[in-house]
Amino acid sequence: LLNRIDGSISPYSPHEYLSAIHNPSYRDAKNRMIVKHPSEWYHNKSDAIWLPFLNNLTRDAPEWKAYSEAYIEKMVWMQDASKLKLGPSLWHMHPVVFLGAISDGEEMITYEQLKAMLPADKEKYVQIYLEYLNETMKTV
Incomplete structure (x- = not known):
C-alpha cells in the first residue's frame, strides 16, 4: 500500500499521504489493515520507546516535558495486568x-443498547x- 501511495517526488511526502x-481504494485498504505495534499503555516514561520523544x-519544549512524563505514567496499565499475559505490542x-x-x-446496535450508552438528556x-x-456498519 505504501508503494502505491508514494510517488516519485520524494519518499514519505505528507501531501501524498x-x-x-x-x-x-487506499482508504478502504487502510481501514482493513490489522497491524501490530507497541502500545503506549505498556511502556513507562523511562523505557527506550519514549526516550527520543522526551529527549x-x-x-x-522543556515546559512540556514534565506534563508529558506525567501523562505517559498515567496511561501505563498493561504491566499491572500480568494475569492477562499482555506483551508490549498489540494487534x-x-x-x-x-x-x-x-x-x-x-442491526449491529439496537435502540435499547444505544439509549443505554447516551446520557438521558440525549434520548x-x-x-x-x-x-x-x-x-x-453495513457499508464497511
Whole structure:
C-alpha cells in the first residue's frame, strides 16, 4: 500500500499521504489493515520507546516535558495486568470495520443498547444516531 501511495517526488511526502486517505481504494485498504505495534499503555516514561520523544522535549519544549512524563505514567496499565499475559505490542484494527466483518447484515446496535450508552438528556437523538451507525456498519 505504501508503494502505491508514494510517488516519485520524494519518499514519505505528507501531501501524498494526505491525498491517499481521501482516495476510496487506499482508504478502504487502510481501514482493513490489522497491524501490530507497541502500545503506549505498556511502556513507562523511562523505557527506550519514549526516550527520543522526551529527549527532544528537553531540548525543544522543556515546559512540556514534565506534563508529558506525567501523562505517559498515567496511561501505563498493561504491566499491572500480568494475569492477562499482555506483551508490549498489540494487534490493532479499525473498530467499525471489525464490527462490519462480524455483522450478519442485521442491526449491529439496537435502540435499547444505544439509549443505554447516551446520557438521558440525549434520548431524542437515539433514533438519528442509530440509523446512521447501523447504515455505516453495513457499508464497511
